[in-house]
Structure formats: C-alpha cells, structure tokens
Amino acid sequence: MRRLGVIAAVAMAGVLAACTPKAPAGVDKNILDEAISQAIGDPGTCVLIAQKGEVVYQYGTHMVCGRVLPTCEGTATRTLADLLKDAPTAGDPKTASCRSNPERTRIVAWAAGPVAGGDMVYAAVMEGDLVPPGLVVADKLQTAFQRAGLGSK
Known part of the structure; x- marks a missing residue:
C-alpha cells in the first residue's frame, strides 16, 4: 500500500511538471x-514571464504563484497573474512594497515590466519576513534575465 502511495506521488509530480x-x-x-535563484530566490518568490499574452516561464511553485496578496494600493488584493496582465510593455517597471499581514511582520514586494531587448514581460512577487522593496526586486531581475541570455538576442 505504501508503495502505491509513492507511485501516485511521483505520477502527480510528473503531471504538475508537465503543466x-x-x-x-x-x-x-x-x-x-x-540566475533568478541567485538574484531573489526564496521560498516565497514567484516570477512569471509572458510572451504575446502566454506564460512561457514560471519560477516558484503553483501555490506560491497563486497566492492572493495585498496590492499595496489601499485594501485591494491580487494574484501575480493579475499583475502580469497589467505589466508595462515598455519603460520603467511597475513596483510596490508594503506590509502583508495584520501583525505587520511580513512584507510583500511586487515588480512587473518589460524584459529588456525582447517582446516579453515579467511579473514577480516576493512575500516574507525579509523582503527587499519592489524596485530592488525589479533591478535584480533585469540582471538575472541578462545573465540567462534573455533580451540579449
């Protein structure tokens, strides 16, 4: 019975990885x-990259990427997918940071913008106890993208 559970878990991991x-x-x-791990890697981090409206890359688990967190604009909340839809396609990235829990012990940082030199956009979120401001997240991601060869073609 235990072996069956292990086989089911491995199969489920394969299905999720395929998605x-x-x-x-x-x-x-x-x-x-x-490159992203070195720049902003953390268990509470998610990065999505889209090209022509389709997500072509995800860093982070589906659970982390699907969380609903404060927008840092009043009392509204959003998911990273919501931010990705509104990511600027040119110019400076959109960034925000604020306290993310009622006890004010955790921070959420958002960043979204164009991937330099390409036709892609990204959106990123970090949430945790020691999170840098959204502007820093955006800056570190652009460096990570360049290290990985994005936008240099």
Missing part, C-alpha cells in the same frame, strides 16, 4: 532558474 511552462524559446531553463 509548468518550461522557458522562453532559446533560453536554458536551468540557467534562468539559477
């Missing part, structure tokens, strides 16, 4: 994962 976007065309997912 996760791999990486933008021409970019090695492992290199991009590592």
